[in-house]
Amino acid sequence: MASDKQTQIRTRTRDGVTDVLVLVNHPMETGLRTDPKTKEKVPPHFIQKMTFYLNGKEVLSASLGPGVSKDPLVGIKLKRAKSGDKIKVIWSDNKGESGSEEATIN
Amino acid sequence: MKKILLPLAMLGAVAFMTPTVSADPASDLKQFQEFFKKKFPAVPFDEYANGLYALPGLEPYREQWLMYNDFPPLELGLTRGKKMWETPFKNGSNFASCFKNGGRNIAQGYPYWDEAAQKVRTAEMDLNDCLKKNSEPPFTGLDNDTKTRVRLAELTAYFYSLSKGQRVNIDISSPGAVKAYEAGEKFWWQRRGQLNFSCANCHMDLAGKNFGGNQPLSAALGHPVGWPAQRLEWARLETIHQRYKTCNSQVRAKPFKHSSEIYNNLQFYETYMSSGLPLTAPAMRN
Secondary structure: OEOOOOEEEEEEEEOOEEEEEEEEOOOOEOOOOEOOOOOOEOOOEOEEEEEEEEOOEEEEEEEOOOOOOOOOEEEEEEEOOOOOOEEEEEEEEOOOOEEEEEEEOO | OHHHHHHHHHHHHHHHHHHHOOOOHHHHHHHHHHHHHHHOOOOOHHHHHHHHHHOOOOHHHHHHHHHHOOOOOHHHHHHHHHHHHHOOOOOOOOHHHHOHHHHOOOHHHOOEEEOOOOEEEOHHHHHHHHHHHOOOOOOOOOOOOHHHHHHHHHHHHHHHHOOOOOEOOOOOOOHHHHHHHHHHHHHHHOOEOOOOEOHHHHHHHOOOOEEOOOEEOOOOOOOHHHOOEEEOOOOEEEOHHHHHHHHHHHOOOOOOOOOOHHHHHHHHHHHHHOOOOEOOOOEEEO
């Protein structure tokens, strides 16, 4: 299920190492928080898996959990990535929502 | 002895009163900016646009600020604001049509004195009026409804981002504007709350100090140019009036209403005092 949550990517190359930063608009609910109004537990809702692709080839797959903050910023470092390479990120959460974003390394 | 003390006491009273007696705005402005020049001689003028991160002694905060500015979380809110700005209304018009120059490079003149209404007008008010004019539902309940206020803050943030880098230039030529300016000035210097602090106590006298070890105090110069801003603590974009409200409650005073006249005047005064600084809004703040 595609989600309406924003995913943004920024890249930056320094000394041959490319930083790929991914910012996702996600509540990252742990399931332990109580809603102050209804006094009921807020159901868990967090990103479980985030996969990075470089030119269509999987380079990294990360398992995230409820310990990650709201609106998480996830960064990886890539060696041997060239300017003009395509980077793609796909994430999916425990409610079956998913999102993706593509960017070109500058 | 009494005879000597009395004139001395009177002299003291006069010397104490002098800074609060209002001169004309232009010389106030000079005095205000000179104060910070003397207090922090090592800080260049334009650096004040970066808020507390410009001040000596708060370098650890600056380091962190530079790190998270690589990809600040406010980008999410700003993108939502951009979408709101660009989405046409039901009648086919859009936000850009309500503003001069399509809303570009005009925010340096905000808030401005409206001669017809005899009131200070902020960007938030103009955006709301634009909605009303095009028979769209305006943002209401800004005091209680966080979601609506944040949406307005995101929209205002995008409006300000269209004028990024423009230098603050407030027109204060009419007598009504000077009156509003004086009302704002009075609020700025007036002590309030259980803690009995005025705005100036923290943001002029104690600027650059770390209050209670976790509340770095910014310099008043450059306050309004970074707002709407996202504070790490709040994790969302907020309007400057919301910051005024929380500032007031931090000194344990009863805050005024969002978009109330007194806050408009305060913003008018504060922005005029930051004349010449480049706009950096939206910004990350502590």
